[in-house]
Amino acid sequence: xxxxxxxxxxxxxxxxxxxxxxxxxxxxxxxxxxxxxxxxxxxxxxxxxxxxxxxxxxxxxxxxxxxxxxxxxxxxxxxxxxxxxxxxxxxxxxxxxxxxxxxxxxxxxxxxx
Amino acid sequence: xxxxxxxxxxxxxxxxxxxxxxxxxxxxxxxxxxxxxxxxxxxxxxxxxxxxxxxxxxxxxxxxxxxxxxxxxxxxxxxxxxxxxxxxxxxxxxxxxxxxxxxxxxxx
Numbered sequence: 001x002x003x004x005x006x007x008x009x010x011x012x013x014x015x016x017x018x019x020x021x022x023x024x025x026x027x028x029x030x031x032x033x034x035x036x037x038x039x040x041x042x043x044x045x046x047x048x049x050x051x052x053x054x055x056x057x058x059x060x061x062x063x064x065x066x067x068x069x070x071x072x073x074x075x076x077x078x079x080x081x082x083x084x085x086x087x088x089x090x091x092x093x094x095x096x097x098x099x100x101x102x103x104x105x106x107x108x109x110x111x112x113x
Numbered sequence: 114x115x116x117x118x119x120x121x122x123x124x125x126x127x128x129x130x131x132x133x134x135x136x137x138x139x140x141x142x143x144x145x146x147x148x149x150x151x152x153x154x155x156x157x158x159x160x161x162x163x164x165x166x167x168x169x170x171x172x173x174x175x176x177x178x179x180x181x182x183x184x185x186x187x188x189x190x191x192x193x194x195x196x197x198x199x200x201x202x203x204x205x206x207x208x209x210x211x212x213x214x215x216x217x218x219x220x221x
Contacts, residue, residue, distance in 0.1 A: 031207055040121075042200060042213035043156065050207045058208065090155060100146025100161035100205040107155055 001026050004105035006091050012111045013081040021076040021108050023091030031094045032074040033058070033102065034066065036087040043090065049074055050096075081112045115139040115203055117212035124218045125191050133186045133215045135201035143205035145177050145184040150214070151197045159186070161205060191219050 007022045025032065033048040035058075045058030049068040063085060065077040074093075078085060088109050092102040117137045125131040135145065144163035148156040162168055162177035162184060174187040188195055196219045202209040 033208060035211075040213065043202075043211040045208060045210060048208045056207075059210065092156075096207075099163060100144055100202060100209060101158045102209060104155040104157070 003027065004091055004093055004103050006089075006105035006108050008108060009106065010109050012113065013078075014113055015082060017081050018077065018079050019081065021078075021089055021091075021110070023074045023076065023105060024072050025074075025091075025093040025103070025105075026072065027093060027095075027103065028071060029093035029103070030071070030096050031102075032068065033092045034064070034074070034076045035090045035092065036060065036085075037090060037107075038087050046076065046089075078110075083112045086110060086112045115210040117201055117203060117210070119199075119201055119212045119215045121213070122216045122218070124220065126220050127191055127193060129191050130187065130189050131191060131217065133188075133199050133201075133217070135184050135186075135212060137182050137184075137201070137203050137212075139182075139203045139210075142179065142203060144203070145175070146202045146205065146209060147173075147175050147186045148200045148202065148211075149197050150200065156200060159199075163205065188217070193219050193221065195219050 004025045034046040035043040047066040049055045091105040094102040119135045147159040150156045160175040177184040198214045200214045202211040
């Protein structure tokens with residue numbers, strides 16, 4: 001199993017550009033989440049999904065869209081990038097009933113200039 | 114809403130024992146989790162407490178008191194490779210909310 005994969009690893013955007021961060025998992029997990037991590041801020045939940053076709057907002061959803069058309073994929077879209085979105089983005093997945101155990105992808109380091 | 118507090122930094126020497134505390138406020142509580150993250154890496158799961166008491170996994174133990182909204186991670190026989198950031202998180206159903214993390218530095 002590849003686990004949770006994320007692409008790209010690094011990305012530089014100009015203000016106003018749009019892009020999609022890809023996340024895929026091959027563990028048949030129902031639940032998937034997107035987090036951003038900034039220095040001294042820990043991990044903040046952006047959006048999460050409890051199954052295909054179902055998504056919900058987390059702590060910091062503004063400026064981001066998600067969709068979940070399949071169990072495996074959970075892309076994160078930045079519609080109009082802003083410098084405040086410079087961060088490291090992590091995708092995670094877990095089984096329902098697994099308690100607090102989530103499996104994280106390697107992350108995408110995004111810089112918006 | 115939810116909020117978690119943990120110390121920003123802890124230092125210790127190899128072989129020592131260190132405790133990282135976490136207090137939380139949450140409107141609905143499932144459990145308290147702990148994650149480890151090395152610099153440049155992804156968070157990895159360490160432990161989960163849904164009930165009061167101590168859970169032990171090798172050199173690491175985690176404790177929860179639901180009545181005090183408090184938990185801690187105990188690391189024994191510290192090794193240099195334990196130098197990392199440690200995060201507590203509340204949740205365990207559909208989502209997790211993380212604290213801001215504690216940076217542990219282990220010195221020889």
